Amino acid sequence: KGSKKALVDFTWYSIILAIIYFAFYIFFDYRSVSFAAINFTTVVFVILTCLFKGVQSISSNIVIPMIADCADYETYLSGKYVPGMIGTLFSFVDKVISSLSTTIVNGALAFIGYKAMMPQPTDTYSTSIFAFTMAIYLGLPILGWICSLVAMKYYELDGERMKEIQQEISNIKAKAN
Template sequence: PDDTFSNPAGVAVFIIIYFFYIIGYTFASCVGNMEGNILTNDPKQRPTIGVWQVIYSYLSPMIVSMLITVILLPRFGTPYQLENGATDYSWTIEVFQWANLIVVGVSLVALILTCIGLTPYDKPENFEGIKKDAKPSFKEMFSLLKDNKELQRFIVAACSDKLAQTVGSQSVITTLMFSVLLGSMVGSSIISVVAMLPSIIFAIVGAKLAGKQGNRKVMINWTWVCIIWNVLFIIFIMVVPEKGASSMGIPLVIFFLLMLGNNAFKMVVSTATGAMRMDVVDYELYRSGHYLPATVSAVYSFIDKMISALAPMIATLVIGIVGYTGSRIPQASDELTIGIRIITAALFCGLPLLGWALTLVAMKKFSLTREKMEEVQASIDSQKKEIEQAENEEEKSQAK
């Protein structure tokens, strides 16, 4: 095995590279999260923009995961025989090395496409507040974080949505779910990807609903759907026969339907979350006259990175309860115990349930309904016209 990063010098190199990655990722995320406000201020159109963000955030990891499990794992993994005679594969360092190359390559292409797409909109007039040439100060940014209650509630909802997306997708959890419990890492991964494709339709449905009903209402209603569905998923995890989805049968069909619904319903919530971030930016402009999309995006990016960093740590700590400590990681050949069932259910469904409960609490007093956002946009347009008219009159008087 490659021991490049097992010595102090290797660790130092990794930390330095990762440090620069975090800086670049933060700047790129801030810019990427601002484009919705720049492209449109129509509450009906914003969820449609969010559709593409949601599709990318769900579909790209799924495609990369399928490439890894269907192509890299059989080629570089360690083969072993299942009880039914089929062949599956265990993870090796070579699999992770090639997987990293794929992820970095895909990320580079996506970053280049982002730069090309944003270039036509990178103009000073797209970043102005109520008053032209107004520069945001640190005091105004701090006021946004301290006084904008809607931002604070959005942060709670965004945290929970990110948690629901991230924790269950950790490799140790998918190994417990797909290999140890269901019986086939490759087969279950293919099923989960196939289940993802039809669920993309729900991202479009979510955008349509959010445009008509408002982001708050859609988030509340579909969060309840996610909660109910994941309770059913927990029941399935606790009662499905060991290796029950390793071949065609009722358990495999049920698993496919549960994955399909889980992906679809979470997409609706994620679509509303993305559009809600744009609403919070405009609400701050309405509330204080300050246009601070970068600050809101920075806060969201910080949350995104924090949850992304916490997710593997949470997963690693929890699986330690059932004996996966030190260098021991879940493998498909491991014996299924009741403890593994409980841990899998808790991480794959339980933590998202906790996050969705927090979302419902945060949304209870969230005031940015569809009607409120129409009022906000009308007020912003009116204030801009009044100031523009006053500036024009001042210029005319100075000319005289």
């Protein structure tokens, strides 16, 4: 049915699993997770982590074939074959967003009081560190996934539309030969 449907579906799965993951941290004593003495909390943690990371990586990687769809769409609209430009644009946006991550983390750490040094593993547990971690680890991705869902509302390149576009490109190529 197309990359769009897969992206939307797995984005929803990511959001749902992120919420479940957050609930795990609220309702379970995550500090009891131990691989030295495996317990119920550890098993739940491992299962949730595997599911969450798996679904998250699928939703992230579905974007790659969509770059080709966008390149085909540009060819369809303009008659110009510019996959390099489309790929470069995607790569540029990806790098800009990725480079902001350190700034966001450091800004949030400064906001909760870590101005001279980063939190250390030996620091005592605090609600502010927990809230910060949840906001960065789960909140920001959820916000990004919501943005993806909104963007997909306006993304017309579903499976059927791509078949039409690819057929038209084939017709143009056939006429040129």
